[in-house]
Amino acid sequence: MRCEICGKKVTGKPVRTKIDNSIMSTCNDCSKFGKIQREPPRPNRGPGSRGSVGRRRTFRSQEPTHEVIEDYQKVIREAREKKGWSREDLGENIYEKVSVINRLESGKMVPDLKLARKLEKSLNITLLEKTEEAQLDESNSLNRRKATIGDVVRIKKVK
Ligand SMILES: [Zn+2]
Known part of the structure; x- marks a missing residue:
């Protein structure tokens, strides 16, 4: 053709x-x-489309290998509660509206790269993971020492 x-x-x-x-x-x-x-049909983002929202999202911009983990809403909520923060507290900490936190924690909104990084920093959690297999064997130790994406990239380059 x-x-x-x-x-x-x-x-x-x-x-x-x-x-x-x-x-x-x-x-x-x-x-x-x-x-x-x-044109390909737009993904249905309306209410009641939990199935598609629950799937992993791949960032298409400059870092196509980063994905938000599947149970991000649980990780965010648990980390926040551990700190004794309300959703308002978390919102203030990362300069986002409470409605954003609400949607994140109910799984209705997948954080984009920028938001995920803010949450990672603020809550000492890991929300982004590399899709490459090299990430798998390191993820545990990295999670424990609250690695930032910057760390992950650096470690990968050193290897
Ligand atoms: Zn052509």
Whole structure:
């Protein structure tokens, strides 16, 4: 399959792109020139979609190998209660609204990278994990000494 615009060989699925009212099969690059047809359905984030919310999320930005752990809401709540903090206290500590804490602890909101790091620092917990297998054998000791992501990356480079 070749891209109908640039003629490059398309690896994987071609993108159906609407350009000047005609639909063409193009490569990813050329799809930017037109309107992509048949967008993938948006994930349902509404209430009652617990199944999809509970799944692990992969950060797509600059650090694609970091994932928020699956039981983050439990880890956050337990660490907070251990400190004797209310949700308001935690919110103040990380400069977030209480409603954010509420959604985090009820599992309705997966923290993004920035928020997860704030929570890690504030509560001395580990919310982010590397997806690579090297992380597995180190995770226990790292958890215990409240490693930050910076530490994890440094340790990996030294090895
Ligand atoms: Zn192309």
